[in-house]
Amino acid sequence: MLFRQLFDRQSSTYTYLIASGKGREALIIDPVKEQMPVYLGLIEQLDLKLVRAIDTHTHADHITALGDLRDATGCVTLMGEFTRAECVSQHVREGEIVDVDGVRLKALYTPGHTNESFSFVRDGRGECEDAVFTGDVLLIRGSGRTDFQGGDPYASYDSIVNKLFALGEETRVYPAHDYKGFTVSTIWEERRFNPRLAGKSAEQYAEIMRSLNLPDPKMMDVAVPANLACGQRA
Amino acid sequence: MLFRQLFDRQSSTYTYLIASGKGREALIIDPVKEQMPVYLGLIEQLDLKLVRAIDTHTHADHITALGDLRDATGCVTLMGEFTRAECVSQHVREGEIVDVDGVRLKALYTPGHTNESFSFVRDGRGECEDAVFTGDVLLIRGSGRTDFQGGDPYASYDSIVNKLFALGEETRVYPAHDYKGFTVSTIWEERRFNPRLAGKSAEQYAEIMRSLNLPDPKMMDVAVPANLACGQRA
Numbered sequence: 001m002l003f004r005q006l007f008d009r010q011s012s013t014y015t016y017l018i019a020s021g022k023g024r025e026a027l028i029i030d031p032v033k034e035q036m037p038v039y040l041g042l043i044e045q046l047d048l049k050l051v052r053a054i055d056t057h058t059h060a061d062h063i064t065a066l067g068d069l070r071d072a073t074g075c076v077t078l079m080g081e082f083t084r085a086e087c088v089s090q091h092v093r094e095g096e097i098v099d100v101d102g103v104r105l106k107a108l109y110t111p112g113h114t115n116e117s118f119s120f121v122r123d124g125r126g127e128c129e130d131a132v133f134t135g136d137v138l139l140i141r142g143s144g145r146t147d148f149q150g151g152d153p154y155a156s157y158d159s160i161v162n163k164l165f166a167l168g169e170e171t172r173v174y175p176a177h178d179y180k181g182f183t184v185s186t187i188w189e190e191r192r193f194n195p196r197l198a199g200k201s202a203e204q205y206a207e208i209m210r211s212l213n214l215p216d217p218k219m220m221d222v223a224v225p226a227n228l229a230c231g232q233r234a
Numbered sequence: 235m236l237f238r239q240l241f242d243r244q245s246s247t248y249t250y251l252i253a254s255g256k257g258r259e260a261l262i263i264d265p266v267k268e269q270m271p272v273y274l275g276l277i278e279q280l281d282l283k284l285v286r287a288i289d290t291h292t293h294a295d296h297i298t299a300l301g302d303l304r305d306a307t308g309c310v311t312l313m314g315e316f317t318r319a320e321c322v323s324q325h326v327r328e329g330e331i332v333d334v335d336g337v338r339l340k341a342l343y344t345p346g347h348t349n350e351s352f353s354f355v356r357d358g359r360g361e362c363e364d365a366v367f368t369g370d371v372l373l374i375r376g377s378g379r380t381d382f383q384g385g386d387p388y389a390s391y392d393s394i395v396n397k398l399f400a401l402g403e404e405t406r407v408y409p410a411h412d413y414k415g416f417t418v419s420t421i422w423e424e425r426r427f428n429p430r431l432a433g434k435s436a437e438q439y440a441e442i443m444r445s446l447n448l449p450d451p452k453m454m455d456v457a458v459p460a461n462l463a464c465g466q467r468a
Contacts, residue, residue, distance in 0.1 A: 007241075007415040022422075038415060045427050181241040181272065183417060188256075193279050 001103075001128045002046065005174065005183060006039075008032040011062035011219075012179050015039075016133060018103050018122070019048050025101035027052040028075075029120065029133050030176045031065035033231045039065065040072060050075040052100055056135025056176055057117035058085060058227045060149060061217040067230030077230055080109060080118035087230040092118065108163055110137045112156025113144030119164065121171070131172040132187070138164050139175045140182040143196055146209045148216070149224070153206035157197070165191050235337075235362045236280065239408065239417060240273075242266040245296035245453075246413050249273075250367060252337050252356075253282050259335035261286040262309075263354065263367050264410045265299035267465045273299065274306060284309040286334055290369025290410055291351035292319060292461045294383060295451040301464030311464055314343060314352035321464040326352065342397055344371045346390025347378030353398065355405070365406040366421070372398050373409045374416040377430050380443045382450070383458070387443035391436045399425050 002024075004017040011032060017039065019026035026048040031039060043050055050073040053066045057080070066077045067087060078090040078098065092098060092107040098120070099105075105120040113136040124130040136144030138160050146153040164173075169188035192198055196208050217223070226233070236258075238251040245266060251273065253260035260282040265273060277284055284307040287300045291314070300311045301321060312324040312332065326332060326341040332354070333339075339354040347370040358364040370378030372394050380387040398407075403422035426432055430442050451457070460467070 005417045007417065009243075009415060035415065045423060181243060181269065183239045183241065189279060 002026070002048075003128075004042065006035065008035050008062065010034065012177050013059075013062050014174065014176055014178065014183075016174060017042060017048075019046075019100070020102035023047040025049045025051045027054060027098070027100045027103060027105070028069065029054045030056055030059070030135065031069060033063040033065045033068060036065050036068050036072070039069065043073065049073075052076055052078050052090075052098060054078045054098075054120065055083075055085075055088075055227070056080075056119065056133065057114045058083060058149065058224060059136075059176075060220040060223050061177075062219065063223050064227045064231040067232035070230065080107065080116055082109075082116035084116070085228045085230060087228075087232070105133075108132075110134070110159035110163055111150070111152065112146055112154075112159045113137045113149075113151055115150025115152070115155070117159075119159075121167065129172050130168055130170065131174055132164060132167055133174050133176075134164060135176045138173060138190060138194075140173065140178055140180070140185040140190070141194055143194070143209075144177075145212060145214055147212070147214065148220075153209035154202055156209065157202045157205045160197060161202075236260070236282075237362075238276065240269065242269050242296065244268065246411050247293075247296050248408065248410055248412065248417075250408060251276060251282075253280070253334070254336035257281040259283050259285045261288060261332070261334045261337060261339070262303065263288045264290055264293070264369065265303060267297040267299045267302060270299050270302050270306070273303065277307065283307075286310055286312050286324075286332060288312045288332075288354065289317075289319075289322075289461070290314075290353065290367065291348045292317060292383065292458060293370075293410075294454040294457050295411075296453065297457050298461045298465040301466035304464070314341065314350055316350035318350070319462045319464060321462075321466070339367075342366075344368070344393035344397055345384070345386065346380055346388075346393045347371045347383075347385055349384025349386070349389070351393075353393075355401065363406050364402055364404065365408055366398060366401055367408050367410075368398060369410045372407060372424060372428075374407065374412055374414070374419040374424070375428055377428070377443075378411075379446060379448050381446070381448065382454075387440035388436055390443065391431075391439045394431060395436075
């Protein structure tokens with residue numbers, strides 16, 4: 001298994017480059033436009049053929065590399081079925097499997113941060129660890145804001161508690177962002193120690209989320225329109 | 235296997251918390267003083283008993299948490315045999331094995347960035363990936379500067395090419411720092427694609443290192459004396 005977690009420091013975004021090995025087909029999750037040279041360098045050095053570029057949702061804090069990767073590598077761009085990004089060529093539904101040369105990701109509809117957010121569950125098949133790529137809906141000891149782009153704290157709670165927390169306890173949690181220096185968590189930990197969720201009701205969670213009073217992301221007015229065009233035309 | 239790579243953004247330091255599982259004895263490599271609350275939080279939540287805190291070398295760019303971790307957890311502080319830090323209670327030699335509740339690290343003397351730098355090789359025993367924690371001597375697509383603290387480009391070249399590159403090609407490389415968003419590499423990749431080393435002679439490497447003309451680390455005058463006291467008295 002080839003697995004690379006890459007960090008964009010400016011937006012604190014984690015991007016995941018995954019293949020079953022060197023010289024194989026690969027996929028990438030939540031790539032950042034400014035990091036294109038890093039991705040293309042790794043793809044070349046590891047002799048990978050990128051066949052899928054996936055966004056978990058329409059990001060508001062950075063510009064996606066989906067369009068640039070499609071142009072550079074011929075890969076297929078992929079998002080969940082409810083995205084408004086017309087440039088995306090493959091749309092997946094709840095339960096659908098994305099199989100890239102032996103790497104299997106199952107799509108899970110997890111709205112709440114946005115109304116079109118999907119998570120992707122990797123079945124380790126006993127050879128490597130099961131993992132879930134949660135985008136911004138579930139973060140390590142936190143969760144993505146729920147106050148724009150169709151966000152809804154009750155939907156977020158339902159996605160996290162009833163879908164993500166229902167995964168195997170040892171499933172590794174890989175979010176699209178971290179601001180505190182964590183790189184990974186597990187479902188076991190987030191169930192027990194996520195301060196917004198552990199022991200909290202949906203009402204209590206909604207109250208926490210409503211009281212965050214966060215400013216709009218600096219790049220929102222640029223990033224959202226750009227990302228609806230796969231990062232290529234704002 | 236419980237494996238956590240943690241990032242200190244201010245100094246771009248990677249710290250590694252490792253145990254054979256939840257509820258077991260654990261070790262930590264290259265901890266940063268400012269991140270103590272994160273380490274103690276994880277140790278408590280994962281029900282770990284920290285028994286070793288390891289520095290690969292005397293860092294010049296951040297203050298170590300070795301002393302604070304010893305005071306907070308009763309762990310043993312550990313460095314290579316040539317450290318000048320008198321506060322360190324266990325010193326390891328080339329080839330010595332550190333065995334923490336099933337996690338086995340082999341000490342490898344890898345001078346060059348400093349004259350007392352050690353790397354630590356984890357034998358995955360076929361159950362998980364082999365890995366090497368290289369401190370600052372080998373970085374991802376780079377290497378640690380060789381112009382102070384007994385640094386020597388020829389020693390660095392010898393450590394990297396004759397010791398680290400002699401490890402299995404699939405051995406994962408986990409450095410103490412990264413500034414470009416990489417979290418891991420492999421020996422295979424660094425042998426082929428590290429621009430300072432791939433296809434370079436010792437002379438060529440020494441010339442590259444001599445021509446870097448880096449400024450002293452901002453924290454050097456504070457960090458080195460502090461770290462010789464395990465981060466507790468500058």
